[in-house]
Amino acid sequence: MFYQMLAAILQALLIAQMIHGQSDKEVLVQLKNFLQVQNPINHGAYVSWSESEASPCHWKGVGCDDAGHVNSLDLSNSNIAGPLFRNFSRIMRLTHLNLSSNSITGELQDDLKQCQSLQHLNISNNLIGGILDLSSLTNLQTLDVSQNRFQGRIDRNFPGICGNLTFLSVSSNSFTGRIDKLFDGCPKLKHVDLSWNGFTGMVWPGIERLRQFKANNNNLAGRISPGMFTEGCKLRSLNIAINSLHGSFPSSIGNCSNMKFLSLWENSFYGSIPPGIGSIARLEELVLASNSFDGIIPMELTNCTNLKYLDISDNNFGGEVQDVFGKLTCMRSLLLQENNYTGGITSSGILQLPNLIVLDLCYNQFSGDLPSEISSMKNLKVLMLAENNFSGKIPPTYGQLLRLQVLDLSFNSLSGEIPPDIGNLSSLLLLILAGNQISGEIPREIGNCTSLVWLNLAGNQLMGQIPPEMANIGSNPSPTFMENRKNPELLESITSKCVAVEWLPSSYPEFNFVQSLMMSQKNCQTIWNRLAMGYDVLPISSPLRTALGYVQLSGNLLSGEIPSAIGTMKNFSLLLLDGNRLSGHLPAEIGHLQLVALNISSNFISGEIPSEIGHMVTLESLDLSSNNFSGALPSNLNQLTKLSRFNLSYNPLLSGNVPSSGQLSTFDEQSFLGDPLLSLNVTAGSSSDSSPREFSSSDTEEHPTNEEIMVTTIAFLAFFSVTLLTREFHIFMYLYFTASRKIANCRIICT
Ligand SMILES: *[C@@H]1O[C@H](CO)[C@@H](O)[C@H](O)[C@H]1NC(C)=O
Ligand SMILES: *[C@@H]1O[C@H](CO)[C@@H](O)[C@H](O)[C@H]1NC(C)=O
Ligand SMILES: *[C@@H]1O[C@H](CO)[C@@H](O)[C@H](O)[C@H]1NC(C)=O
Ligand SMILES: *[C@@H]1O[C@H](CO)[C@@H](O)[C@H](O)[C@H]1NC(C)=O
Ligand SMILES: *[C@@H]1O[C@H](CO)[C@@H](O)[C@H](O)[C@H]1NC(C)=O
Ligand SMILES: *[C@@H]1O[C@H](CO)[C@@H](O)[C@H](O)[C@H]1NC(C)=O
Ligand SMILES: *[C@@H]1O[C@H](CO)[C@@H](O)[C@H](O)[C@H]1NC(C)=O
Ligand SMILES: *[C@@H]1O[C@H](CO)[C@@H](O)[C@H](O)[C@H]1NC(C)=O
Ligand SMILES: *[C@@H]1O[C@H](CO)[C@@H](O)[C@H](O)[C@H]1NC(C)=O
Ligand SMILES: *[C@@H]1O[C@H](CO)[C@@H](O)[C@H](O)[C@H]1NC(C)=O
Ligand SMILES: *[C@@H]1O[C@H](CO)[C@@H](O)[C@H](O)[C@H]1NC(C)=O
Ligand SMILES: *[C@@H]1O[C@H](CO)[C@@H](O)[C@H](O)[C@H]1NC(C)=O
Numbered sequence: 215m216f217y218q219m220l221a222a223i224l225q226a227l228l229i230a231q232m233i234h235g236q237s238d239k240e241v242l243v244q245l246k247n248f249l250q251v252q253n254p255i256n257h258g259a260y261v262s263w264s265e266s267e268a269s270p271c272h273w274k275g276v277g278c279d280d281a282g283h284v285n286s287l288d289l290s291n292s293n294i295a296g297p298l299f300r301n302f303s304r305i306m307r308l309t310h311l312n313l314s315s316n317s318i319t320g321e322l323q324d325d326l327k328q329c330q331s332l333q334h335l336n337i338s339n340n341l342i343g344g345i346l347d348l349s350s351l352t353n354l355q356t357l358d359v360s361q362n363r364f365q366g367r368i369d370r371n372f373p374g375i376c377g378n379l380t381f382l383s384v385s386s387n388s389f390t391g392r393i394d395k396l397f398d399g400c401p402k403l404k405h406v407d408l409s410w411n412g413f414t415g416m417v418w419p420g421i422e423r424l425r426q427f428k429a430n431n432n433n434l435a436g437r438i439s440p441g442m443f444t445e446g447c448k449l450r451s452l453n454i455a456i457n458s459l460h461g462s463f464p465s466s467i468g469n470c471s472n473m474k475f476l477s478l479w480e481n482s483f484y485g486s487i488p489p490g491i492g493s494i495a496r497l498e499e500l501v502l503a504s505n506s507f508d509g510i511i512p513m514e515l516t517n518c519t520n521l522k523y524l525d526i527s528d529n530n531f532g533g534e535v536q537d538v539f540g541k542l543t544c545m546r547s548l549l550l551q552e553n554n555y556t557g558g559i560t561s562s563g564i565l566q567l568p569n570l571i572v573l574d575l576c577y578n579q580f581s582g583d584l585p586s587e588i589s590s591m592k593n594l595k596v597l598m599l600a601e602n603n604f605s606g607k608i609p610p611t612y613g614q615l616l617r618l619q620v621l622d623l624s625f626n627s628l629s630g631e632i633p634p635d636i637g638n639l640s641s642l643l644l645l646i647l648a649g650n651q652i653s654g655e656i657p658r659e660i661g662n663c664t665s666l667v668w669l670n671l672a673g674n675q676l677m678g679q680i681p682p683e684m685a686n687i688g689s690n691p692s693p694t695f696m697e698n699r700k701n702p703e704l705l706e707s708i709t710s711k712c713v714a715v716e717w718l719p720s721s722y723p724e725f726n727f728v729q730s731l732m733m734s735q736k737n738c739q740t741i742w743n744r745l746a747m748g749y750d751v752l753p754i755s756s757p758l759r760t761a762l763g764y765v766q767l768s769g770n771l772l773s774g775e776i777p778s779a780i781g782t783m784k785n786f787s788l789l790l791l792d793g794n795r796l797s798g799h800l801p802a803e804i805g806h807l808q809l810v811a812l813n814i815s816s817n818f819i820s821g822e823i824p825s826e827i828g829h830m831v832t833l834e835s836l837d838l839s840s841n842n843f844s845g846a847l848p849s850n851l852n853q854l855t856k857l858s859r860f861n862l863s864y865n866p867l868l869s870g871n872v873p874s875s876g877q878l879s880t881f882d883e884q885s886f887l888g889d890p891l892l893s894l895n896v897t898a899g900s901s902s903d904s905s906p907r908e909f910s911s912s913d914t915e916e917h918p919t920n921e922e923i924m925v926t927t928i929a930f931l932a933f934f935s936v937t938l939l940t941r942e943f944h945i946f947m948y949l950y951f952t953a954s955r956k957i958a959n960c961r962i963i964c965t
Pocket of ligand 12: 872874
């Protein structure tokens with residue numbers, strides 16, 4: 215009897231389970247159909263769900279409990295677009311639901327709010343909008359709704375979802391409302407991420423109970439009270455960067471002895487750095503940049519024996535660099551940018567820090583010679599001394615920094631020659647010496663910098679020829695890129711404020727696009743990291759060239775011909791040689807470069823414009839203005855269909871017709887000023903109707919007046935006829951084309 219009863223009970227259980235199983239399976243089949251209808255083109259793993267299988271428990275992304283009930287569903291990254299499925303709540307035992315990284319739209323359905331057994335819900339990285347109200351999900355342990363389009367307040371969720379909640383991320387939405395008391399009823403909360411929203415009010419006073427609190431990029435205001443950090447403080451990571459917090463920062467932070475990461479970046483904190491920080495022996499990263507901290511750096515900081523990253527950029531520190539920095543022996547990145555430091559680089563001992571990889575002293579008031587001690591910092595990868603008043607020569611011994619990838623010495627008062635030893639820097643990716651008084655020739659050894667893909671020597675007094683060896687720069691950056699892929703942690707810590715934005719020349723196509731992407735601080739680091747690892751700017755395949763290489767030699771005294779070897783350069787997008795004294799012909803080989811921008815304006819380049827330029831189909835900006843080009847305008851320039859900026863002005867010997875159709879016809883007279891022999895195939899009134907694209911000249915450029923053009927023209931003609939016999943041909947051409955232009959004009963008038 216007993217056994218019969220037991221059997222009956224067992225059977226009943228089995229049937230119940232089968233019914234359950236079946237209904238779970240039914241719902242999943244509904245889900246599969248729903249998803250297939252919603253997403254006719256791209257499918258996720260759910261397409262493999264086979265109805266012929268008795269139990270769905272082995273279907274991809276589906277998990278079951280011991281009794282065979284479906285309890286977890288992972289549809290992350292499954293190409294799902296369109297609104298949410300409305301029957302999740304019919305899977306009675308569902309505890310884990312992962313819909314992250316899809317393109318789900320619309321608002322949260324009542325259905326989801328009824329999934330009462332849910333413990334882990336991840337709907338991050340979708341396009342879900344509306345109000346977030348999941349207050350009925352009282353069993354939630356982790357909730358991730360980051361990277362969506364939610365808006366409004368989140369208070370209605372609390373304390374409903376709070377009883378068991380340990381992890382909450384609502385990052386990167388448009389949430390608003392005060393957060394002062396939000397989590398008071400959440401006893402188990404450990405990780406909270408509120409970053410990148412519009413939250414207001416003061417920092418929630420309970421943060422010390424958490425392991426991690428992220429609220430960067432919101433509108434939080436007010437002070438941080440000393441009572442916020444007591445002896446029990448459990449925080450390991452606190453990020454309240456980019457808010458409007460103010461006041462002095464309490465020294466009681468020292469109670470958070472497990473803290474590894476602290477960022478107060480871009481607030482209005484003032485006063486001295488709290489000495490209590492010295493009690494946090496585990497601290498690894500301290501970001502205090504862009505506040506108004508001042509005074510003396512507390513000696514207690516030397517107790518932070520694990521400190522690897524310190525950024526106090528853009529505060530009110532000044533005077534001599536204190537020796538406290540020189541005692542932080544773990545330091546890998548030291549960023550003192552934009553303060554008022556005047557000296558102490560050597561005496562502070564920072565140049566002896568054995569592990570230093572990144573040293574940023576830009577925008578201070580350092581003067582005198584560049585410290586030669588830097589030469590022995592063998593681990594250094596990034597050295598930024600720009601925008602100070604360093605003078606004297608670049609020490610040749612900097613050529614010993616064999617791991618150096620970034621050297622920015624721009625806008626100082628440096629003089630003397632570029633030491634040939636620069637060629638020993640085979641890992642160098644970026645070299646910026648712009649805005650100094652550096653003279654002499656560009657050393658041929660620079661060609662040994664085979665990783666160098668970003669070179670800016672503009673605004674110096676460099677003279678002589680461009681060495682043909684320079685064509686070898688950037689010929690093989692792969693080893694450096696590979697090193698950065700293997701060891702990315704360096705790059706991730708270059709700076710909180712994205713200096714990389716300043717490393718790309720603005721106002722040129724592609725570069726401009728990348729820069730505008732980088733302007734968002736969120737993207738900046740990612741993009742710089744991608745560039746430094748040799749990846750494309752965007753993770754999806756795009757027309758952007760990987761390296762975005764550039765060479766900028768503008769505003770020097772360089773002379774002679776542009777070497778034809780330049781045509782062998784690879785992966786360079788931008789060549790800016792304007793404002794020099796370059797002469798001779800433009801080598802036809804330049805047509806082999808896949809440039810997006812070429813600027814050789816304001817030089818003395820003569821001869822014909824090589825028709826090979828017409829093969830540079832990637833060109834978007836071409837400036838040949840203010841040179842001595844002669845001969846006929848190559849008609850195939852009209853094939854440059856991407857050209858949006860074009861300047862041929864002030865080449866008085868240039869002749870021929872500007873075609874009235876095709877790409878060149880989209881430019882107005884501004885592109886052809888001072889080219890008297892060019893027949894602008896445009897009637898007087900038509901230029902305004904045809905909405906020509908404007909040529910935006912670079913900021914500093916000034917166009918010569920008519921008188922100047924006449925004088926130049928006459929001077930050229932005199933020069934040619936006197937010095938070179940062959941130039942007589944040009945005079946002939948001049949006369950010839952003047953005549954033909956008259957004929958052309960006549961035709962315009964007559965028709
Ligand atoms: C949800 O379930 C109900 C009841 O079984 C059914 O009528 C409806 O079609 C289902 N919805 C979807 C989208 O499959
Ligand atoms: C949610 O999914 C995303 C992937 O889209 C992942 O990065 C994140 O860590 C997940 N959240 C949790 C709490 O596991
Ligand atoms: C959800 O999926 C993402 C991506 O596959 C994964 O990173 C995450 O850990 C999963 N689990 C949860 C609970 O979010
Ligand atoms: C937390 O979860 C446990 C087990 O799932 C449950 O028994 C308890 O009621 C939950 N607590 C709250 C406050 O919801
Ligand atoms: C730690 O917190 C207590 C109050 O709980 C406070 O009196 C003390 O000064 C704090 N310690 C430090 C190092 O700030
Ligand atoms: C720094 O460490 C020393 C001993 O290593 C200790 O005496 C001192 O109190 C510490 N200072 C702070 C602010 O924690
Ligand atoms: C830096 O020093 C100059 C004078 O040397 C002063 O005018 C300026 O206000 C100081 N800037 C800061 C941020 O302290
Ligand atoms: C920079 O240093 C030079 C001397 O090397 C000095 O003449 C000049 O005044 C300094 N400029 C500034 C802005 O301090
Ligand atoms: C650079 O390399 C050359 C040739 O190998 C060598 O003579 C020179 O000493 C090196 N310069 C430095 C600073 O190491
Ligand atoms: C560096 O360049 C110079 C001149 O171009 C060349 O003679 C020399 O061999 C190169 N040195 C190395 C180490 O490649
Ligand atoms: C560099 O150019 C070569 C040859 O033009 C090409 O094969 C390669 O993909 C380019 N590399 C990068 C990183 O763009
Ligand atoms: C413009 O020039 C082209 C040939 O270069 C010629 O066919 C066309 O008639 C000209 N148009 C005008 C308006 O002169």
